[in-house]
Amino acid sequence: MAQYPPKAYKNLEFLNSPAARHIRILCEYEETRQRFRRHGIKNTLVFFGSARVRTREESEARVAEARAALEADPDDATLLAELQRTEAVARLSPYYDHAVELSRRLTEWSLGRDGKRGYYITSGGGPGIMEAANRGASMVKKGRSVGLGISLPFEPGVNDYATPELSFEFHYFFTRKLWFLYLCKGLVVFPGGFGTMDEMFESLTLVQTGKIHNALPVVLFGREYWDEVLHLDTMVRFGTIAPKDVDLVYRTDSVDDAFEFLTTTLVEQEEAAATRAPG
Numbered sequence: 001m002a003q004y005p006p007k008a009y010k011n012l013e014f015l016n017s018p019a020a021r022h023i024r025i026l027c028e029y030e031e032t033r034q035r036f037r038r039h040g041i042k043n044t045l046v047f048f049g050s051a052r053v054r055t056r057e058e059s060e061a062r063v064a065e066a067r068a069a070l071e072a073d074p075d076d077a078t079l080l081a082e083l084q085r086t087e088a089v090a091r092l093s094p095y096y097d098h099a100v101e102l103s104r105r106l107t108e109w110s111l112g113r114d115g116k117r118g119y120y121i122t123s124g125g126g127p128g129i130m131e132a133a134n135r136g137a138s139m140v141k142k143g144r145s146v147g148l149g150i151s152l153p154f155e156p157g158v159n160d161y162a163t164p165e166l167s168f169e170f171h172y173f174f175t176r177k178l179w180f181l182y183l184c185k186g187l188v189v190f191p192g193g194f195g196t197m198d199e200m201f202e203s204l205t206l207v208q209t210g211k212i213h214n215a216l217p218v219v220l221f222g223r224e225y226w227d228e229v230l231h232l233d234t235m236v237r238f239g240t241i242a243p244k245d246v247d248l249v250y251r252t253d254s255v256d257d258a259f260e261f262l263t264t265t266l267v268e269q270e271e272a273a274a275t276r277a278p279g
Contacts, residue, residue, distance in 0.1 A: 028175040032168060036183070039166060044122040044146060044183045045106055045262070047099060048199050049129025049190030051155065052089050056097065059090035095190050095222055096132045102188065102221075102255045103136025107143040109263055117270055119185060124176075125149030125158040125167060129190045134161035148176050177202060185269070186262050187218045189249075191225040204248055208241075214273075217265040219258050220251045227251070 014020055036042075054062070066083040073079055103121045110119045121137040123130035125147030137145035138161045147162025149155075149169040158167040170176040181203060189200045206212045220226045232249070235241045252258050 025172060025175060028170055028172055029178070032175075032179050035165070035168075039144075040118075041120055041146065041166065042183060043117055043119045043185045045119045045186045045188070046122045046180055046184045047103065047129060047133035047188045047190070048124070048192060048196050049095065049099065049132075050092065050192040050196060051124075051126045051128035051130060052193075053092045053096050053128040053132070053190075054089070056093045059086075059093040062086050063090050092191055095129065098221060098255055099129050099132035099188075099190055100136040100139075102258055103133045103145070104139045104143075105136075105255070105259050106262065107137040107140040107145070109259075111140060111142060119266070120144060120146055120166075122146040122148065122180065122184070123162070124180075124195075125162055125169075126155050127159060129192065131159040131161060133188075134159055134163075137161070138163075148179055150176055181206065181212065184216065185214075186266060187216060188258065188262070189218065189220050191222045191229075204245075207248055208245055214269060215265075217262055218249045219261060220249050221253070221258055223251050223253050 008014060015023065063083070063086050066079070066086040070076065070079045070083050106119065107121055121133050122145065123133040125134075126149065130147070134145045134147055137143040144163040144166060145161070147158040147167040149158040149167065150173065151169055151171050158169065168176075168179075177199065180199065184203075187200075187203055189196065200218075203212075203216070203218065207216050207218070220230070232241065232246045236243050236246060250261055252261070
């Protein structure tokens with residue numbers, strides 16, 4: 001009797017094995033590229049920031065819940081630590097609203113450009129600032145946004161506000177980072193932790209070293225946070241970066257200011273590119 005062994009490309013045991021890692025990496029590159037081409041995604045505006053940030057209402061509810069738990073057992077050190085952590089995270093809740101509004105305005109601006117270059121809000125697809133970015137874009141009629149998710153044990157998947165056909169789930173951080181920046185024309189960094197810092201500094205390194213050829217506007221939103229966390233002048237003083245590298249980032253607390261800076265810079269870059277174009 002004839003045998004019908006599985007074709008190699010249908011052999012899940014092989015495809016999930018260490019030997020096929022390079023094939024999985026290629027899939028995360030090529031499937032994403034083809035989907036972007038199919039949906040006309042050529043230029044993105046990327047939002048980075050903490051996954052822990054919640055809306056003001058949700059933050060207040062969590063703080064109230066933590067306080068009630070501590071009041072019921074005031075000697076519990078674990079409950080005290082949880083209240084302190086919850087109150088600390090609640091301080092970030094205004095940034096959720098700022099991210100929603102900035103994303104909404106940028107999406108509205110992009111869609112109203114009468115056939116000129118369009119820009120799509122892109123986030124890491126998770127909760128917090130990422131959710132806020134996708135949420136703002138979804139508030140605009142015909143607004144679409146990208147969610148570049150990552151498989152993590154403590155995140156439930158891509159948020160509901162990212163456009164379904166533009167939602168992805170990566171296994172490898174480095175392929176996800178490639179797609180954060182390959183089409184990126186502007187970057188907004190809200191307060192965040194190690195992941196946000198990693199993404200931000202890799203982006204700045206690519207700009208500093210010329211791997212990103214065009215100037216990339218980078219907004220650090222939230223001066224209270226960034227002025228305390230990020231001391232670039234200290235790096236200049238110790239000679240680890242050049243004085244001009246400080247100007248790679250633009251700090252602000254204002255949605256109006258961030259919107260004006262980004263849109264003005266993007267239009268200037270478009271005009272500069274048009275003058276360099278042959279013919």
